[in-house]
Amino acid sequence: MTDWLGDPSGPGARWTASLAWVIFLVFLAVIAAVWALLGYLMLRGRRGSFAEHLPWNEGGGKGWVIAFGLVAPAVVFLGCFIGSLVVMDAVPIEGAHHHDMAMKPEITVTGHQWWWEVRYNGPDVFTTANEIHIPAGRPVTIELKSNDVIHSFWIPELHGKVDLIPGRDNTITIEADVPGRYEGQCAEYCGEQHALMRMAVVAQDDAAYKAWRYKESQPAILPQSEPAITGLEVFEMKSCSTCHTIRGTRALATVGPDLTHVAGRAQLAANAIPNSHAYLAAWIVRAQTLKPDSEMPNLDQLTGDELTALVAFLRTLQ
Ligand code: CUA
Numbered sequence: 492m493t494d495w496l497g498d499p500s501g502p503g504a505r506w507t508a509s510l511a512w513v514i515f516l517v518f519l520a521v522i523a524a525v526w527a528l529l530g531y532l533m534l535r536g537r538r539g540s541f542a543e544h545l546p547w548n549e550g551g552g553k554g555w556v557i558a559f560g561l562v563a564p565a566v567v568f569l570g571c572f573i574g575s576l577v578v579m580d581a582v583p584i585e586g587a588h589h590h591d592m593a594m595k596p597e598i599t600v601t602g603h604q605w606w607w608e609v610r611y612n613g614p615d616v617f618t619t620a621n622e623i624h625i626p627a628g629r630p631v632t633i634e635l636k637s638n639d640v641i642h643s644f645w646i647p648e649l650h651g652k653v654d655l656i657p658g659r660d661n662t663i664t665i666e667a668d669v670p671g672r673y674e675g676q677c678a679e680y681c682g683e684q685h686a687l688m689r690m691a692v693v694a695q696d697d698a699a700y701k702a703w704r705y706k707e708s709q710p711a712i713l714p715q716s717e718p719a720i721t722g723l724e725v726f727e728m729k730s731c732s733t734c735h736t737i738r739g740t741r742a743l744a745t746v747g748p749d750l751t752h753v754a755g756r757a758q759l760a761a762n763a764i765p766n767s768h769a770y771l772a773a774w775i776v777r778a779q780t781l782k783p784d785s786e787m788p789n790l791d792q793l794t795g796d797e798l799t800a801l802v803a804f805l806r807t808l809q
Contacts, residue, residue, distance in 0.1 A: 602642030710739030722804025
């Protein structure tokens, strides 16, 4: 099973997974004990008082109340609480007050309703969205910010949930043992499209990661043939450029995701839909059907030719 808490692929997630398994097994044991007692009482029949049927019932069963009503729950919950504290301590999360001493985090992820802005802080500085590439087998620091409300960053196979809180920056360190695509999801309710605020971490071997970074840091390669040339004009002249950036063109707005290399991403709309020709066209004209209330409007005033050109252009942005 993939993309699941119980199948960790990084050090942070291993701690969380161990705790989850321990708590799961403890509670299975509690449930088994309760059902065993219940079964025992049912087999003994229903006559007399409840406590009479229990073994060890001096004082009308007070001992049972104390042992299993107070002591046992206290031990179980205290154990889970201490376990959680140990895991919290082991998983590297830092508040803003540590920043001065630490180096600038490698990546800054900013939560927006409802997508993820992903900024690489250097040496080559660039911005992308919803798909975070990291080198496999080495820890990467990520700073978490919010542009609006509280979101929560969670790649179940790599680390525990960490909130993105307006005005308070958190930093986490994540690591993926092996190359692969690790899917994640906003884990804090943040409005109507919270469920479609998805993201992915793509862990790559060193060579592939370096190649990806180089490609992403470059401006877009502008189209040389029709209909993509017309598509670029449509992008710059119609409303696209009032919200999006494509580096190397006149579109420099930052309301929506940076689309400089959008064709290189596997999914669109915060990973709500596949990044295919048909879905891209559908997203442009019917975003409000696919993801109601998102900032992306229905661009249904485009002519068929304009849409064809626009999609052709965006598909060139590898
Ligand atoms: Cu962002 Cu839920």
